[in-house]
Amino acid sequence: MPIALAALLLTALLAFPGVLPDTPGHLGSLVETALPWFGLGIPLLLAWAAVRRSLKGVVFALVPAVTWAVLFGPGLVSFAGPGPGRTDLQVLTLNVGGDRTDPPDVARDVLATGADVVALEKVPNQALKTYERELHGAYPHHATGDTLGLWSRYPLREVEKLDLGGAWPHAIRAVARTPVGDTAVYAVRLPSVRVTFDKGFAVARRDASAARLRERIARDPTRRLVLLGDLNGTLRDRGLAPLTNGLRPADGRAGHGLGFTWPAAFPVVRLDHVLVRGFTPTGTDVLPDLGSDHRPVLAGLRADR
Template sequence: MRIALPAVLLTALLVFPGVLPNTPGHLGSLVETALPWFGLGIPLLLAAAAVRRSLKGLAFALVPTVAWAALFGPGLVPFPQPSPGRTDFQVLTLNVGGDRTAPRDVARDILAADADVVALEKVPNDAMKTYEQELHASYPHRATGDTLGLWSRYPLHGVEKLDLGGAWPHAVRAVARTPVGDTAVYAVRLPSVRVTVREGFAVRRRDASAARLAERVARDPARRVVVLGDLNGSLRDRGLAPLTHGLRPAGGGSGHGPGFTWPAAFPVVRLDHVLLRGLTPTGTTVLPDLGSDHRPVLTGLRSVR
């Protein structure tokens, strides 16, 4: 019983995190964000079974082990994958904030990634001109708004700064004339979240902005849509469900790790995402630390026929 009950509870948490209430303190969102790390309880259960020399305890401990492996194992084991076919164009997203960021060095690394459309978030005001100068030769088309920017090899039109209810525009939208036709591209940085004594997991502003963005994307007349940016949350977090309801996550490549992006030096959660409509991913890679506090995400895309 000392092993069985914790094993059953851990398995239920891994498989059905949505049953947790979100009050008090948005507990459900917090657990969903940290869900892969609850696997750290599995070695403790296995160790307890070994110490007790209990085969029944071992059997119970294997239940959450199997559940965790089914949920998160595919991102860790390099199983052979079918060929994704052609890639029509590539997109990259990076939050370039952080004390270690050197704009010219980051711009050089962005150029080396060879994306066709680049979204940068949390660009310091005094660094925006540097990025514009360094990226202009390869990305002659751009759309910027406060701390957000889109750089593109393809012409951009229909540029909008979107008010998502924050103190500044949290999204910039533009239509890129990509090889597969006009594609609406959003550069996004949703409001930050914090864990506080008073509010718990303080996600209220982020959730509200995510809902407003989801409404705007749902009304977007473009057949093809790409949302790039720092959503300040895991896509398992119920607070981002309005976005994932109508958009497909690009996800991470199998065998390349869990795809965490923050903090860059030792990532423990994925905050930076690529969401799609009318397009399919041909591969997603989390690139190495470029000096920001986030890691960049590079995704190949092709049109859905």
């Protein structure tokens, strides 16, 4: 029956998006990016079954519904704030671009989070001095590079800009002397992606930069490492697989909801992430709209022993 076939195809798409080819136009990456929204097909299947007065159709429609619930349901029932046990380090990432951003207001909101280490991306040149002035009291140590900035309660050393193959550095790295030992911290903004009629999902530059960043992280001698930033993609996107190989995402506990961060006014996708090595996430919260076009992500981390 048509409803059964449609339900099984939707289930297969939700459970195994990786089988889709990435050509033409990086179709696979695009589907993986929008994967939670394919759940909107479920009420359509149920409505179709109701119109047909088909009980079997309803049963078949429940198959992708259960699959969607298993994949994305935990995000709807997880809670914000720290999990059980101690939290050794709190980190924050925020892309501060966008026409609505007011640097003094954003800086005050950042201070209110109580984060120990803050990564700001897409910092306008004319706003950099404002952020330095407003954040200095709580974060006496900072490092900046082009449109990226790291602010820390703890001393920073070994600061370097990373060439990821773009026209300008897409990451900076520093080592923070935290209470749990030296921690390499990366502030990252990977190249933007676009959807166009002629090129499809244009992610080639982003994917190449992600692969180069992974090579640098693989060589990083520091045992504990935190990557903070706007990766311009979801962690389900195969183009970001190099970064998730060997790093642990702190995205699982994303507060109430699916943890979307962009666009801030009505977020539909998660572009901003915290990835770690040598830490266990104790809680992750996507904070309210602070005036940027992205929402900030605050994560608590516990050092592995």
